[in-house]
Amino acid sequence: MKHRINVTVNGAAQEAEVDSRLLLVHFIREQLRLTGTHIGCDTSHCGVCTVLLDGQPVKSCTVLAVQADGCKVSTVEGLETGGKLHPIQEAFTEKHALQCGYCTPGMLMTCSALLERNKSPSEQEIRQAISGNLCRCTGYLNIVKAVEYAAHKMAGGVS
Amino acid sequence: MIPAPFDYHRPGTLDEAIGLLSRHGPDAKVLAGGMSLLPALKLRLGTCGHLVDIGRIPGLEYVKEDAGTLRIGAGTRQCVLAQSETVNSRYGVLADAVPLIADPLVRNRGTFGGNVANGDPANDGPAIVIALGAELVVRGRQGERTVAANRFYKDLFVTALAPDEILTEIRIPLPPPRSGSAYRKLKRKTGDYAAAAAAVQVTLDARGAVQRACIALTNAGPTPVEAVQAARFLEGKAPDEKNIAEAARLAASAAAPSADRRGSVEYKREMARVLTARALKAALERAGGN
Numbered sequence: 362m363k364h365r366i367n368v369t370v371n372g373a374a375q376e377a378e379v380d381s382r383l384l385l386v387h388f389i390r391e392q393l394r395l396t397g398t399h400i401g402c403d404t405s406h407c408g409v410c411t412v413l414l415d416g417q418p419v420k421s422c423t424v425l426a427v428q429a430d431g432c433k434v435s436t437v438e439g440l441e442t443g444g445k446l447h448p449i450q451e452a453f454t455e456k457h458a459l460q461c462g463y464c465t466p467g468m469l470m471t472c473s474a475l476l477e478r479n480k481s482p483s484e485q486e487i488r489q490a491i492s493g494n495l496c497r498c499t500g501y502l503n504i505v506k507a508v509e510y511a512a513h514k515m516a517g518g519v520s
Numbered sequence: 521m522i523p524a525p526f527d528y529h530r531p532g533t534l535d536e537a538i539g540l541l542s543r544h545g546p547d548a549k550v551l552a553g554g555m556s557l558l559p560a561l562k563l564r565l566g567t568c569g570h571l572v573d574i575g576r577i578p579g580l581e582y583v584k585e586d587a588g589t590l591r592i593g594a595g596t597r598q599c600v601l602a603q604s605e606t607v608n609s610r611y612g613v614l615a616d617a618v619p620l621i622a623d624p625l626v627r628n629r630g631t632f633g634g635n636v637a638n639g640d641p642a643n644d645g646p647a648i649v650i651a652l653g654a655e656l657v658v659r660g661r662q663g664e665r666t667v668a669a670n671r672f673y674k675d676l677f678v679t680a681l682a683p684d685e686i687l688t689e690i691r692i693p694l695p696p697p698r699s700g701s702a703y704r705k706l707k708r709k710t711g712d713y714a715a716a717a718a719a720v721q722v723t724l725d726a727r728g729a730v731q732r733a734c735i736a737l738t739n740a741g742p743t744p745v746e747a748v749q750a751a752r753f754l755e756g757k758a759p760d761e762k763n764i765a766e767a768a769r770l771a772a773s774a775a776a777p778s779a780d781r782r783g784s785v786e787y788k789r790e791m792a793r794v795l796t797a798r799a800l801k802a803a804l805e806r807a808g809g810n
Contacts, residue, residue: 381526382522382523382526405555405558405559405622411625418625423558423559423562424629471624489624
Protein backbone atom coordinates (compact mmCIF):
# COMPACT_ATOMS: atom_id res chain seq x y z
CA MET A 362 0.00 0.00 0.00
CA LYS A 363 1.48 3.32 -1.12
CA HIS A 364 0.91 6.73 0.42
CA ARG A 365 1.71 10.17 -0.85
CA ILE A 366 3.39 12.19 1.91
CA ASN A 367 4.50 15.78 2.29
CA VAL A 368 7.34 16.35 4.71
CA THR A 369 9.50 19.41 5.30
CA VAL A 370 13.05 18.17 5.72
CA ASN A 371 15.63 20.71 6.91
CA GLY A 372 13.38 23.46 5.66
CA ALA A 373 12.81 22.04 2.18
CA ALA A 374 9.39 20.67 1.18
CA GLN A 375 9.56 17.06 0.04
CA GLU A 376 6.77 15.14 -1.61
CA ALA A 377 7.17 11.41 -1.95
CA GLU A 378 5.35 8.17 -2.42
CA VAL A 379 6.13 5.71 0.35
CA ASP A 380 5.16 2.19 1.27
CA SER A 381 3.17 1.74 4.52
CA ARG A 382 6.02 -0.12 6.15
CA LEU A 383 8.83 2.23 5.12
CA LEU A 384 10.64 3.48 8.23
CA LEU A 385 11.44 7.16 8.56
CA VAL A 386 15.17 6.43 8.84
CA HIS A 387 15.13 4.52 5.55
CA PHE A 388 13.14 7.30 3.88
CA ILE A 389 15.73 9.84 5.04
CA ARG A 390 18.77 7.79 4.11
CA GLU A 391 17.65 5.95 1.00
CA GLN A 392 15.07 8.18 -0.65
CA LEU A 393 16.40 11.57 0.34
CA ARG A 394 20.03 10.35 0.39
CA LEU A 395 20.70 12.15 3.66
CA THR A 396 23.06 9.61 5.16
CA GLY A 397 24.16 11.68 8.14
CA THR A 398 21.44 9.95 10.15
CA HIS A 399 22.82 6.56 11.14
CA ILE A 400 21.25 3.20 11.87
CA GLY A 401 22.52 1.38 14.93
CA CYS A 402 20.57 -1.07 17.04
CA ASP A 403 17.44 -0.69 14.90
CA THR A 404 15.28 -1.39 17.96
CA SER A 405 14.90 2.10 19.50
CA HIS A 406 17.61 1.68 22.11
CA CYS A 407 20.80 3.32 20.87
CA GLY A 408 19.59 6.67 19.50
CA VAL A 409 22.03 7.03 16.60
CA CYS A 410 19.01 7.48 14.28
CA THR A 411 17.71 10.45 16.28
CA VAL A 412 16.09 13.22 14.21
CA LEU A 413 13.79 16.03 15.26
CA LEU A 414 10.13 15.54 14.40
CA ASP A 415 8.35 18.86 14.78
CA GLY A 416 11.25 19.94 16.98
CA GLN A 417 11.28 16.92 19.29
CA PRO A 418 14.02 14.30 19.23
CA VAL A 419 12.70 10.86 18.22
CA LYS A 420 14.25 7.59 17.11
CA SER A 421 13.60 7.47 13.38
CA CYS A 422 14.06 3.68 13.23
CA THR A 423 10.82 3.40 15.16
CA VAL A 424 8.67 5.88 13.25
CA LEU A 425 7.00 5.10 9.93
CA ALA A 426 7.70 7.55 7.11
CA VAL A 427 3.95 7.88 6.61
CA GLN A 428 3.61 8.99 10.26
CA ALA A 429 5.80 11.99 9.45
CA ASP A 430 3.35 13.18 6.79
CA GLY A 431 2.71 16.89 7.31
CA CYS A 432 5.55 17.21 9.83
CA LYS A 433 8.87 19.01 9.96
CA VAL A 434 11.91 16.75 10.11
CA SER A 435 15.38 18.02 11.02
CA THR A 436 18.48 15.93 10.49
CA VAL A 437 22.14 16.56 11.26
CA GLU A 438 22.59 17.97 7.72
CA GLY A 439 20.27 20.84 8.68
CA LEU A 440 22.22 21.98 11.76
CA GLU A 441 24.73 24.04 9.82
CA THR A 442 23.42 27.33 8.43
CA GLY A 443 25.07 29.40 5.70
CA GLY A 444 28.24 27.35 5.84
CA LYS A 445 28.55 27.96 9.59
CA LEU A 446 28.46 25.11 12.07
CA HIS A 447 25.78 25.09 14.76
CA PRO A 448 27.29 26.00 18.16
CA ILE A 449 26.76 22.41 19.34
CA GLN A 450 28.78 21.13 16.37
CA GLU A 451 31.55 23.60 17.14
CA ALA A 452 31.40 22.56 20.77
CA PHE A 453 31.73 18.86 19.92
CA THR A 454 34.88 19.71 17.95
CA GLU A 455 36.26 22.02 20.61
CA LYS A 456 35.65 19.62 23.51
CA HIS A 457 36.55 16.39 21.70
CA ALA A 458 33.06 15.04 22.30
CA LEU A 459 33.46 12.16 19.88
CA GLN A 460 35.89 9.48 18.93
CA CYS A 461 34.47 7.06 16.35
CA GLY A 462 31.64 9.46 15.58
CA TYR A 463 28.94 6.89 15.03
CA CYS A 464 26.61 8.24 17.72
CA THR A 465 27.43 11.86 16.91
CA PRO A 466 24.61 12.79 14.48
CA GLY A 467 21.96 11.49 16.89
CA MET A 468 23.73 12.98 19.89
CA LEU A 469 23.92 16.38 18.15
CA MET A 470 20.20 16.34 17.38
CA THR A 471 19.26 15.46 20.96
CA CYS A 472 21.63 18.10 22.36
CA SER A 473 20.44 20.81 19.94
CA ALA A 474 16.83 20.12 20.95
CA LEU A 475 17.81 20.31 24.62
CA LEU A 476 19.48 23.70 24.11
CA GLU A 477 16.42 24.90 22.22
CA ARG A 478 14.19 24.40 25.27
CA ASN A 479 16.74 24.88 28.04
CA LYS A 480 19.29 27.66 27.52
CA SER A 481 21.51 26.66 30.41
CA PRO A 482 21.00 23.02 31.37
CA SER A 483 22.66 21.62 34.48
CA GLU A 484 24.96 18.62 34.23
CA GLN A 485 22.16 16.41 35.50
CA GLU A 486 19.70 17.78 32.94
CA ILE A 487 22.21 17.15 30.16
CA ARG A 488 22.86 13.58 31.33
CA GLN A 489 19.13 12.98 31.61
CA ALA A 490 18.47 14.40 28.11
CA ILE A 491 21.09 12.20 26.45
CA SER A 492 20.19 9.06 28.38
CA GLY A 493 18.51 7.63 25.27
CA ASN A 494 21.63 8.12 23.14
CA LEU A 495 24.43 5.63 23.63
CA CYS A 496 28.10 6.50 23.16
CA ARG A 497 30.67 3.74 23.55
CA CYS A 498 33.79 5.92 23.17
CA THR A 499 33.68 9.01 25.30
CA GLY A 500 32.20 7.92 28.59
CA TYR A 501 29.90 10.92 27.99
CA LEU A 502 32.19 13.26 29.92
CA ASN A 503 33.24 15.36 26.95
CA ILE A 504 29.72 15.33 25.50
CA VAL A 505 28.44 16.90 28.71
CA LYS A 506 31.27 19.45 28.58
CA ALA A 507 30.42 20.24 24.94
CA VAL A 508 26.78 20.92 25.75
CA GLU A 509 27.81 23.23 28.59
CA TYR A 510 30.25 24.95 26.24
CA ALA A 511 27.61 25.37 23.51
CA ALA A 512 25.10 26.76 26.01
CA HIS A 513 27.69 29.28 27.14
CA LYS A 514 28.50 30.28 23.54
CA MET A 515 24.84 30.57 22.60
CA ALA A 516 24.25 32.84 25.57
CA GLY A 517 26.86 35.15 24.09
CA GLY A 518 29.71 34.09 26.35
CA VAL A 519 33.31 33.90 25.22
CA SER A 520 35.59 31.08 26.17
CA MET B 521 14.79 -4.59 10.04
CA ILE B 522 11.65 -4.10 8.03
CA PRO B 523 8.21 -5.17 9.17
CA ALA B 524 6.13 -7.57 7.07
CA PRO B 525 3.77 -5.70 4.73
CA PHE B 526 0.62 -4.13 6.13
CA ASP B 527 -1.89 -1.50 5.16
CA TYR B 528 -1.76 1.79 7.05
CA HIS B 529 -4.86 3.77 7.93
CA ARG B 530 -5.05 7.17 9.53
CA PRO B 531 -8.64 7.77 10.63
CA GLY B 532 -9.63 11.31 11.55
CA THR B 533 -12.12 10.34 14.26
CA LEU B 534 -12.55 7.64 16.89
CA ASP B 535 -15.68 6.33 15.18
CA GLU B 536 -13.79 5.97 11.94
CA ALA B 537 -11.02 4.11 13.79
CA ILE B 538 -13.54 1.79 15.45
CA GLY B 539 -15.14 1.18 12.05
CA LEU B 540 -11.77 0.13 10.62
CA LEU B 541 -11.08 -2.13 13.60
CA SER B 542 -14.42 -3.88 13.32
CA ARG B 543 -14.02 -4.30 9.56
CA HIS B 544 -10.60 -5.91 9.85
CA GLY B 545 -11.08 -7.77 13.16
CA PRO B 546 -8.04 -9.33 14.82
CA ASP B 547 -5.96 -8.63 11.67
CA ALA B 548 -5.92 -4.93 12.64
CA LYS B 549 -3.84 -3.33 15.35
CA VAL B 550 -4.09 0.09 16.94
CA LEU B 551 -1.00 2.25 16.47
CA ALA B 552 -0.60 5.03 19.05
CA GLY B 553 2.99 6.11 19.77
CA GLY B 554 4.27 2.88 18.23
CA MET B 555 7.08 2.47 20.75
CA SER B 556 6.16 -1.14 21.54
CA LEU B 557 4.20 -2.11 18.44
CA LEU B 558 6.68 -1.00 15.77
CA PRO B 559 9.68 -2.81 17.33
CA ALA B 560 7.49 -5.93 17.68
CA LEU B 561 6.50 -5.75 14.01
CA LYS B 562 10.09 -5.09 12.95
CA LEU B 563 11.38 -8.05 14.96
CA ARG B 564 8.50 -10.05 13.43
CA LEU B 565 7.34 -11.02 16.90
CA GLY B 566 3.94 -10.18 15.55
CA THR B 567 2.35 -9.32 12.24
CA CYS B 568 -0.80 -7.51 11.29
CA GLY B 569 -2.58 -6.79 8.05
CA HIS B 570 -3.81 -3.36 9.03
CA LEU B 571 -2.37 -0.65 11.24
CA VAL B 572 -4.92 1.87 12.46
CA ASP B 573 -3.01 5.01 13.48
CA ILE B 574 -4.94 6.90 16.15
CA GLY B 575 -2.06 9.35 16.65
CA ARG B 576 -3.75 12.22 14.82
CA ILE B 577 -7.25 11.84 16.25
CA PRO B 578 -7.98 15.10 18.05
CA GLY B 579 -9.03 15.13 21.69
CA LEU B 580 -7.10 12.14 23.03
CA GLU B 581 -4.22 14.06 24.62
CA TYR B 582 -5.14 15.76 27.90
CA VAL B 583 -4.54 15.67 31.65
CA LYS B 584 -7.29 17.23 33.75
CA GLU B 585 -8.74 16.95 37.18
CA ASP B 586 -12.46 17.38 37.65
CA ALA B 587 -15.14 16.17 40.07
CA GLY B 588 -12.66 14.21 42.15
CA THR B 589 -11.17 12.39 39.18
CA LEU B 590 -7.91 12.71 37.30
CA ARG B 591 -8.59 12.09 33.61
CA ILE B 592 -5.71 11.18 31.36
CA GLY B 593 -6.47 11.01 27.64
CA ALA B 594 -5.14 7.71 26.32
CA GLY B 595 -3.17 9.53 23.63
CA THR B 596 -1.25 11.63 26.17
CA ARG B 597 2.41 11.25 25.41
CA GLN B 598 4.58 10.24 28.35
CA CYS B 599 6.73 13.38 27.96
CA VAL B 600 3.60 15.50 28.43
CA LEU B 601 2.44 13.50 31.45
CA ALA B 602 5.88 13.85 33.02
CA GLN B 603 5.53 17.63 32.93
CA SER B 604 2.03 17.85 34.37
CA GLU B 605 1.98 19.89 37.59
CA THR B 606 -1.24 18.19 38.66
CA VAL B 607 0.29 14.77 38.30
CA ASN B 608 3.58 15.65 39.91
CA SER B 609 2.02 17.35 42.91
CA ARG B 610 -0.64 14.77 43.80
CA TYR B 611 0.08 11.42 42.17
CA GLY B 612 3.47 10.35 43.49
CA VAL B 613 3.39 6.96 41.79
CA LEU B 614 3.03 8.61 38.36
CA ALA B 615 5.59 11.30 39.18
CA ASP B 616 8.05 8.51 40.15
CA ALA B 617 7.30 6.15 37.30
CA VAL B 618 6.81 8.16 34.12
CA PRO B 619 10.41 9.48 34.01
CA LEU B 620 11.57 5.85 34.34
CA ILE B 621 9.68 4.59 31.28
CA ALA B 622 12.16 3.71 28.51
CA ASP B 623 14.20 6.86 27.73
CA PRO B 624 13.44 10.54 26.94
CA LEU B 625 13.28 10.04 23.17
CA VAL B 626 10.89 7.12 23.48
CA ARG B 627 8.74 9.14 25.89
CA ASN B 628 8.47 11.87 23.24
CA ARG B 629 6.45 9.42 21.11
CA GLY B 630 5.11 6.82 23.55
CA THR B 631 1.63 7.37 24.96
CA PHE B 632 0.48 6.53 28.46
CA GLY B 633 -2.62 4.84 27.04
CA GLY B 634 -0.47 2.65 24.82
CA ASN B 635 1.67 1.65 27.77
CA VAL B 636 -1.46 0.68 29.71
CA ALA B 637 -3.39 -1.00 26.86
CA ASN B 638 -0.54 -2.95 25.31
CA GLY B 639 -1.02 -5.72 27.88
CA ASP B 640 2.69 -6.19 28.47
CA PRO B 641 3.31 -6.88 32.18
CA ALA B 642 6.82 -5.45 31.71
CA ASN B 643 5.33 -2.02 30.99
CA ASP B 644 5.10 0.27 34.00
CA GLY B 645 1.59 1.57 33.25
CA PRO B 646 -0.39 -1.53 34.23
CA ALA B 647 0.85 -1.78 37.85
CA ILE B 648 0.44 1.99 38.26
CA VAL B 649 -3.19 2.10 37.15
CA ILE B 650 -3.97 -0.87 39.39
CA ALA B 651 -2.31 0.76 42.42
CA LEU B 652 -4.26 3.96 41.79
CA GLY B 653 -7.58 2.09 41.50
CA ALA B 654 -8.12 3.49 38.00
CA GLU B 655 -11.05 2.87 35.69
CA LEU B 656 -10.19 2.39 32.04
CA VAL B 657 -12.62 3.89 29.56
CA VAL B 658 -12.90 1.95 26.30
CA ARG B 659 -14.93 2.64 23.18
CA GLY B 660 -16.11 0.20 20.55
CA ARG B 661 -19.00 -0.40 18.21
CA GLN B 662 -21.29 -1.08 21.14
CA GLY B 663 -20.45 2.29 22.67
CA GLU B 664 -18.45 3.19 25.75
CA ARG B 665 -17.78 1.11 28.86
CA THR B 666 -15.39 1.24 31.78
CA VAL B 667 -13.25 -1.58 33.10
CA ALA B 668 -11.55 -1.53 36.50
CA ALA B 669 -7.78 -1.59 35.97
CA ASN B 670 -7.41 -4.69 38.14
CA ARG B 671 -9.82 -6.59 35.89
CA PHE B 672 -8.32 -5.40 32.60
CA TYR B 673 -5.33 -7.74 32.28
CA LYS B 674 -6.26 -11.32 31.35
CA ASP B 675 -3.00 -12.90 30.23
CA LEU B 676 0.29 -12.05 28.52
CA PHE B 677 -0.71 -9.37 25.95
CA VAL B 678 -4.36 -10.30 26.44
CA THR B 679 -6.61 -7.60 27.86
CA ALA B 680 -10.32 -6.98 28.29
CA LEU B 681 -10.29 -4.99 25.03
CA ALA B 682 -12.36 -6.51 22.22
CA PRO B 683 -10.74 -6.35 18.76
CA ASP B 684 -12.88 -3.33 17.84
CA GLU B 685 -12.31 -1.45 21.10
CA ILE B 686 -9.91 1.40 21.83
CA LEU B 687 -8.79 2.67 25.23
CA THR B 688 -9.74 6.35 25.31
CA GLU B 689 -9.23 7.53 28.88
CA ILE B 690 -7.68 6.54 32.20
CA ARG B 691 -9.78 7.74 35.14
CA ILE B 692 -8.01 7.92 38.45
CA PRO B 693 -9.97 8.72 41.60
CA LEU B 694 -8.51 11.65 43.54
CA PRO B 695 -6.75 10.05 46.51
CA PRO B 696 -8.44 10.82 49.86
CA PRO B 697 -6.62 13.06 52.36
CA ARG B 698 -3.66 11.38 54.10
CA SER B 699 -2.87 9.31 51.02
CA GLY B 700 0.45 8.76 49.34
CA SER B 701 1.67 6.71 46.42
CA ALA B 702 5.05 5.71 45.08
CA TYR B 703 6.85 3.62 42.46
CA ARG B 704 10.17 1.90 42.94
CA LYS B 705 11.82 0.21 39.98
CA LEU B 706 15.01 -1.73 39.46
CA LYS B 707 16.39 -1.74 35.93
CA ARG B 708 19.80 -2.56 34.58
CA LYS B 709 20.07 0.56 32.45
CA THR B 710 18.08 3.36 30.85
CA GLY B 711 15.66 1.91 28.34
CA ASP B 712 15.47 -1.52 29.94
CA TYR B 713 12.34 -3.08 31.34
CA ALA B 714 12.09 -3.56 35.10
CA ALA B 715 13.85 -6.51 36.69
CA ALA B 716 11.23 -5.80 39.35
CA ALA B 717 9.11 -2.82 40.33
CA ALA B 718 6.39 -2.01 42.83
CA ALA B 719 3.56 0.52 42.63
CA VAL B 720 1.73 1.30 45.86
CA GLN B 721 -0.88 3.64 47.20
CA VAL B 722 -1.76 3.93 50.89
CA THR B 723 -4.28 5.96 52.87
CA LEU B 724 -3.90 6.57 56.60
CA ASP B 725 -6.79 6.95 59.05
CA ALA B 726 -7.07 9.67 61.72
CA ARG B 727 -5.02 7.58 64.19
CA GLY B 728 -2.23 7.10 61.67
CA ALA B 729 -2.97 3.44 60.96
CA VAL B 730 -3.24 2.17 57.40
CA GLN B 731 -6.83 2.47 56.29
CA ARG B 732 -6.38 1.29 52.75
CA ALA B 733 -3.49 -0.06 50.71
CA CYS B 734 -3.00 -1.21 47.16
CA ILE B 735 0.18 -2.89 45.92
CA ALA B 736 0.89 -3.95 42.34
CA LEU B 737 4.02 -5.43 40.80
CA THR B 738 5.53 -4.90 37.34
CA ASN B 739 7.11 -7.75 35.37
CA ALA B 740 6.29 -10.33 38.02
CA GLY B 741 4.19 -12.71 35.92
CA PRO B 742 2.15 -12.91 32.70
CA THR B 743 -0.04 -10.05 33.94
CA PRO B 744 0.62 -7.27 36.43
CA VAL B 745 0.35 -8.77 39.90
CA GLU B 746 -1.95 -7.17 42.43
CA ALA B 747 -0.69 -8.23 45.85
CA VAL B 748 -4.09 -8.37 47.51
CA GLN B 749 -3.04 -10.41 50.54
CA ALA B 750 -0.20 -8.02 51.33
CA ALA B 751 -2.51 -5.00 51.08
CA ARG B 752 -5.19 -6.62 53.31
CA PHE B 753 -2.52 -7.50 55.87
CA LEU B 754 -1.48 -3.85 56.18
CA GLU B 755 -4.98 -2.44 56.53
CA GLY B 756 -5.90 -1.53 60.10
CA LYS B 757 -2.29 -1.86 61.22
CA ALA B 758 0.34 0.63 62.25
CA PRO B 759 2.68 1.44 59.35
CA ASP B 760 5.79 0.35 61.28
CA GLU B 761 8.93 -1.43 60.08
CA LYS B 762 7.68 -4.86 61.09
CA ASN B 763 4.35 -4.56 59.29
CA ILE B 764 5.96 -3.07 56.19
CA ALA B 765 8.42 -5.96 56.12
CA GLU B 766 5.64 -8.53 56.43
CA ALA B 767 3.55 -6.84 53.71
CA ALA B 768 6.58 -6.79 51.41
CA ARG B 769 7.19 -10.49 52.12
CA LEU B 770 3.56 -11.28 51.25
CA ALA B 771 3.76 -9.18 48.07
CA ALA B 772 6.89 -11.04 46.95
CA SER B 773 5.20 -14.38 47.54
CA ALA B 774 2.46 -13.29 45.10
CA ALA B 775 5.08 -12.63 42.41
CA ALA B 776 5.55 -15.28 39.73
CA PRO B 777 8.39 -13.89 37.61
CA SER B 778 10.22 -15.90 35.00
CA ALA B 779 13.99 -16.13 34.73
CA ASP B 780 15.69 -14.16 31.97
CA ARG B 781 18.72 -11.93 31.43
CA ARG B 782 17.48 -9.70 34.22
CA GLY B 783 17.85 -12.43 36.80
CA SER B 784 16.65 -15.69 38.26
CA VAL B 785 13.19 -16.24 39.69
CA GLU B 786 14.61 -16.09 43.24
CA TYR B 787 16.46 -12.84 42.57
CA LYS B 788 13.44 -11.15 41.01
CA ARG B 789 11.16 -12.24 43.83
CA GLU B 790 13.65 -10.92 46.39
CA MET B 791 13.87 -7.63 44.47
CA ALA B 792 10.07 -7.44 44.41
CA ARG B 793 10.17 -7.72 48.21
CA VAL B 794 12.82 -5.03 48.62
CA LEU B 795 11.14 -2.64 46.18
CA THR B 796 7.70 -3.14 47.74
CA ALA B 797 9.13 -2.23 51.14
CA ARG B 798 10.82 0.86 49.69
CA ALA B 799 7.71 1.93 47.79
CA LEU B 800 5.58 1.48 50.91
CA LYS B 801 7.96 3.60 52.98
CA ALA B 802 7.98 6.37 50.39
CA ALA B 803 4.21 6.30 49.99
CA LEU B 804 3.66 6.33 53.79
CA GLU B 805 5.98 9.28 54.14
CA ARG B 806 4.02 11.13 51.48
CA ALA B 807 0.73 10.20 53.14
CA GLY B 808 1.96 11.61 56.43
CA GLY B 809 3.02 14.80 54.77
CA ASN B 810 -0.48 15.59 53.49
